[in-house]
Amino acid sequence: MREVTVRDALREALREEMQRDENVFLLGEDIGRYWGGAFGVTKGLAEEFGDDRVRDTPISESAIIGVGVGAAITGMRPAAEIMFGDLSALAMDQICNQAAKIRYMFGGQASVPLVIRTPFGAGVNIASHHSQSLEAWFMHTPGLYVAVPSTPYDAKGLLKTAIRGSNPVLFVEHKLLYPVKGMIPEDDFSVPFGLADIKREGSDVSIVATLNMVHKALAAAEQLSKEGISAEVIDPRTLTPFDKQTIVKSVKKTSRLVVVSEDCKAGGVSAEIAAVVAEEALDYLDAPVKRVAEPDTPIPFSPTLEKFVIPDEKSIVKAVKEIVSKN
Amino acid sequence: MIENLKLIEMYRQMLTIRFFEEKVFELYGQNLVPGTIHLYAGEEAVAVGVCANLRKDDYITSTHRGHGHCIAKGARLDKTMAEILGRKTGYCKGKGGSMHIADFSIGMLGATAVVGAGIPIATGAGLSIKLRGTDHVVACFFGEGASNQGTFHEGINLAAVWGLPVVFVCENNLYAMGTRQSRVMLIQNIADRAVAYGIPGVVVDGNDVLTVYEAAHVAVERARRGEGPTLIECKTYRQKGHSRFDPAAYRVKEEVETWLKKDPITLFQKKLFEMGVLTETEAQEMVQEVKKDVDGATKFALESPFPEPEDALEDVYASKEGTATK
Numbered sequence: 001m002r003e004v005t006v007r008d009a010l011r012e013a014l015r016e017e018m019q020r021d022e023n024v025f026l027l028g029e030d031i032g033r034y035w036g037g038a039f040g041v042t043k044g045l046a047e048e049f050g051d052d053r054v055r056d057t058p059i060s061e062s063a064i065i066g067v068g069v070g071a072a073i074t075g076m077r078p079a080a081e082i083m084f085g086d087l088s089a090l091a092m093d094q095i096c097n098q099a100a101k102i103r104y105m106f107g108g109q110a111s112v113p114l115v116i117r118t119p120f121g122a123g124v125n126i127a128s129h130h131s132q133s134l135e136a137w138f139m140h141t142p143g144l145y146v147a148v149p150s151t152p153y154d155a156k157g158l159l160k161t162a163i164r165g166s167n168p169v170l171f172v173e174h175k176l177l178y179p180v181k182g183m184i185p186e187d188d189f190s191v192p193f194g195l196a197d198i199k200r201e202g203s204d205v206s207i208v209a210t211l212n213m214v215h216k217a218l219a220a221a222e223q224l225s226k227e228g229i230s231a232e233v234i235d236p237r238t239l240t241p242f243d244k245q246t247i248v249k250s251v252k253k254t255s256r257l258v259v260v261s262e263d264c265k266a267g268g269v270s271a272e273i274a275a276v277v278a279e280e281a282l283d284y285l286d287a288p289v290k291r292v293a294e295p296d297t298p299i300p301f302s303p304t305l306e307k308f309v310i311p312d313e314k315s316i317v318k319a320v321k322e323i324v325s326k327n
Numbered sequence: 328m329i330e331n332l333k334l335i336e337m338y339r340q341m342l343t344i345r346f347f348e349e350k351v352f353e354l355y356g357q358n359l360v361p362g363t364i365h366l367y368a369g370e371e372a373v374a375v376g377v378c379a380n381l382r383k384d385d386y387i388t389s390t391h392r393g394h395g396h397c398i399a400k401g402a403r404l405d406k407t408m409a410e411i412l413g414r415k416t417g418y419c420k421g422k423g424g425s426m427h428i429a430d431f432s433i434g435m436l437g438a439t440a441v442v443g444a445g446i447p448i449a450t451g452a453g454l455s456i457k458l459r460g461t462d463h464v465v466a467c468f469f470g471e472g473a474s475n476q477g478t479f480h481e482g483i484n485l486a487a488v489w490g491l492p493v494v495f496v497c498e499n500n501l502y503a504m505g506t507r508q509s510r511v512m513l514i515q516n517i518a519d520r521a522v523a524y525g526i527p528g529v530v531v532d533g534n535d536v537l538t539v540y541e542a543a544h545v546a547v548e549r550a551r552r553g554e555g556p557t558l559i560e561c562k563t564y565r566q567k568g569h570s571r572f573d574p575a576a577y578r579v580k581e582e583v584e585t586w587l588k589k590d591p592i593t594l595f596q597k598k599l600f601e602m603g604v605l606t607e608t609e610a611q612e613m614v615q616e617v618k619k620d621v622d623g624a625t626k627f628a629l630e631s632p633f634p635e636p637e638d639a640l641e642d643v644y645a646s647k648e649g650t651a652t653k
Contacts, residue, residue, distance in 0.1 A: 025458060052458065058488070063447040063481035070451020073436060074386065076458060078451075093478075097441050098448065106429040106437050107419030108642035142643050166645035195651035241650050 001185055007178040009152035010041050010117075013159035014079065016188070018049050021077060024163055025053040027064060028081030028117075032056040038083045039119060039178050061087050065094035065116065072114040072168075073102060079163060084130045085120040085172065088137075099168040100143030111166040115159070121174040121212055121262055122299045122310050131299035131306075133263035135210070138170040139239045139272060145169040145193055146239040150214035152182040154237055157191030164190070174211040174262075194241035198250070202232035205324050206250040208273055209260040210236060213292075213311060217260050220316035229324050239269060247273070248281045255286040258319045260311055265293040287323035292316050329379075329540065331604045337379050337536060338599060341371040341592050342617045344395045347404060348567075350621050351394065351411060351425075355571070359629070361413045364425050367395030369534075369566030372591035373498050374399035376539025377466050377559075380547040386434040386452045386465040388445035391426040392498075392565070393438035396468050402430045404624035414631035421634040422642065434463075442503075443469060443476030446495070450482045453491030453556070464550045465493045466543075471560075472503025474517045483558065487524040492550035494543060497560045498533065504569045505577040518560035526556050533561025534591040537598070563591075 004012070018024045026042060032054050036043025046054035057064050061082055068078040082088050088095060099112050122131035138146045145167055149155040155173070162169040199214055200221050209217035214235045221231035232250050236243055251257050257277055261269040270291040277289060292311045300306055329337075348368045354360050367374070370392075378387065378399035389396040397407050402418070410417025411425045418428050429437030436452060439445045449467030456463045473479055474497060486493045497517045501508055514520070521528025527549075531542045539561055546557035564586035568575035575583075599605040605613075 023459075055489075058481075058484060060481035060485065062478055063450065063485050066444070066447020066478065066482060067451035067454055067485060070388075070436070070448035070453070071455040071458070072451070073431075073448075074452045074455040076455045093441055093444055094447065098439065098444055102437065103645060104642050105419060105423040105427040106431070107417070107422045109419070109429055109431045110437070111645040113645075145644075161649040165649040190649070193650040243651065 001183040003181050003183055004152050005178065006149070006152050006155045006173070006180050007039065007041055009156035009184055010159055010173065011043065011045070013156045013163070014042065015045060015048065017160060017163040018045070018053065023075065024077045024079065025055065026079050026081065027055040027057055027067065029057055029059055029083050031081050037081060039175060041117070041178070042081070061090035062094055065091040065099065068114045068116070069094060069099050069102065069112060072112045073110045077113045077163060079115040079117060082116060082118040085118040085134055086129050086132050088118055088134065095138070095144070095170070096141045100141045104143055112168045113166050114168045115162045115171055116169065117171045117173060119173045119175040121176055122306055123176045123212070125301060125303055125306060127301035128298040133261070133294070135172060135239055136263055136268045136272070139269065143168065144240060147171045147193065147237070148210040148239055149237060150177065150211055150235050152180070153184050154191055154197065154235070156184055157189055158193070158237060160190040161193055172211065176212050180215070191237065193238045194243050196234050196236045196243035196246035198232060198246070199235050200231065200233040202230040202254065204230045204254055205256040205258060205320050206232045206234060206247065206254045207258045207260060207316065207320070208234045208236065208247055210239070210269065211262060213260040213262050216311065216313050217316055219313045220320065223313065223317055224320055229320060231320060242276070244276055244280060247277065251277055251281045252284045255284055256323050257285065258290045258292060258316065258323070260292040260316055262294060262311060264296045265291060266296050268293055290319040290323055292319045333379065334599060334604050337375050338595055338605065339613055339617060340375045340399055341536065341595060342613060343404070343620065344371045344374065344398050345592055346617050346621045347398060348394060350625055352567070354412070354625070360411060360425070362424055363570045364411070365392040365570050366565070366567045367392055369586070369591070370498055370500060370563045371395055372536035372539050372595070373496065373533045373561045373563055374468070376536045377494070377496050377543040379540055380543045381464065381466060384434055385463050386436050388436050388449040388452070388465070388467045389428070389438035390442070390445065390469055391438065391440045392470070393428060394425070396438070397428050397430065397435060400435045401433045402428070402435060404620055405627040408624040408628040409631050412628045413633060414628055415634040415638070416627070416631040420638065420642070443473035443478040445469060446473065446478045446482035447485070449493050449495070450486040450491060453486055453493040454489060456492055457489070462551050463492065464547050466496055467493055468496050468498060470503065471497055471499040471501070471508055471517050474520060475511060483524050483526070483556065486556040487526045490553065490555040492553065493556040494546040494550055495556060495558045496543070497558065498563055499560055500563050500565045502569070502577070507577070516560060518558055521558040526558060528558045528560070530560045530562065533563030534589045534594060536591060536595050
């Protein structure tokens with residue numbers, strides 16, 4: 001095992017898959033030799049694999065994804081980068097109407113092995129057009145997979161699965177997680193889709209969290225343990241496919257559920273997870289499900305405003321205490 | 328010079344498209360076609376003139392008005408008709424319908440019902456060809472209405488700057504649904520927009536199949552040589568309304584009559600007679616053969632079962648590979 005950042009883990013996955021399969025190529029805005037991507041994930045790859053396989057594009061999000069679709073259905077394995085997740089809105093037709101539906105509407109004739117990497121998340125004061133968490137849009141689109149890694153291990157392993165698979169994947173990277181470090185194995189490995197990971201075991205409450213919220217939830221669990229509350233922290237790792245079993249099993253054990261998600265509450269990730277538990281394990285719950293999510297506002301700019309809307313350790317601790325009473 | 332056999336085959340394809348579309352229209356009137364239809368009648372010279380330059384393993388992308396593209400690229404009539412009728416034996420097992428027919432085995436990469444969405448996808452297929460180092464070509468069909476979409480700009484610009492083997496074929500039938508071109512564009516020729524991307528733009532009479540063929544020939548060969556894309560604008564006219572029973576009241580009678588006089592099949596037939604490639608008797612025989620083919624396809628489709636309701640749950644994902652089994 002060795003320690004790497006999420007950024008390095010992602011780059012390793014891309015590099016190793018490009019070495020393994022010559023049909024894998026990258027395209028996106030400023031991902032090539034001058035920038036290596038706005039967050040530096042693809043740094044060095046153009047030098048190693050050439051400009052043909054690490055293609056800088058014009059600022060044309062719709063064409064980036066459309067080109068990825070066209071290449072994917074004709075034998076290639078493109079991994080496209082959308083510089084900020086918010087800009088996926090510009091490519092929404094190609095992602096949701098084309099990539100996600102081509103296999104289905106053509107009766108299974110085609111596969112669309114297209115990975116769309118994009119950073120979501122707030123916390124660096126870049127306001128409403130560069131900070132959103134839009135996972136729910138893509139969870140609501142059958143035909144797409146949605147990966148949401150929180151650690152270097154999951155980032156590398158899930159990205160490998162995404163590139164090797166035969167389906168379009170919206171691969172979410174949280175921009176605050178790029179420098180976060182963690183251990184990964186020396187040897188080749190991958191992480192399957194649809195398998196949640198219990199990041200911390202506990203018995204009093206289940207906290208389901210994704211992306212950067214996993215780290216906030218772990219910090220909250222640590223705080224709660226000092227107060228005698230044992231929290232289990234579960235990271236679904238992919239929202240589609242979604243591992244209901246692990247979460248339902250945990251809820252059956254703890255009888256309490258807090259769902260933490262950085263997206264806004266209405267129609268959000270937390271709503272879907274709460275609904276799944278309501279359908280499948282309501283009888284096991286001893287308290288109402290608590291959701292910790294962003295309020296239904298755009299992401300504001302000023303640090304005081306932005307900090308207010310992002311769920312934090314304190315808000316998670318508070319939510320847990322509202323449904324867990326320990327003396 | 329095109330060989331006589333090829334000319335006759337092109338004529339047969341145009342006839343096939345026409346009679347196929349007339350049959351679809353007839354079946355629609357009998358409530359046998361679910362949903363809607365967008366007929367290609369009147370535009371046959373475009374699909375046939377372009378596809379006559381393509382190999383079986385070349386690619387095309389198509390539109391909501393796509394039956395003609397399918398037939399010209401070599402799709403089977405029976406599976407096409409079955410798909411339009413929503414049957415299990417259709418190309419897409421009844422999941423796509425008239426607006427989403429695809430046959431990947433002949434490089435027909437599918438019809439999209441989002442206007443203009445096929446343009447960047449065609450560019451992507453072109454990039455795939457370039458990266459894999461083959462000499463295939465993509466023909467991308469779309470209407471003049473699609474040229475006002477952002478995807479037209481983004482997709483053609485990228486194909487141009489990367490020198491991709493794509494032939495962009497604009498079927499200018501003058502109307503985007505009911506909106507006449509002059510109401511939404513100050514230019515007369517969509518091909519003028521090619522200048523903005525630094526690629527050749529050509530305007531041709533889209534009802535003259537030989538003119539379309541010649542323009543497409545130059546563009547396809549150029550693409551095959553790796554010299555990049557071309558934008559071909561084919562001036563044509565849809566003889567029916569936009570969809571279903573659209574009476575097309577937005578078109579004046581004189582305009583319709585003028586275009587009906589320029590019917591692409593009548594024009595081509597006349598030329599073939601003049602050239603001595605086809606006789607009247609042969610033409611009449613061919614009509615009977617083509618009608619028989621269309622009737623056979625229709626019989627196949629009508630006798631085919633509808634999909635099982637639960638089939639709706641299949642084909643969402645390619646496989647469960649890489650996913651934890653639950």
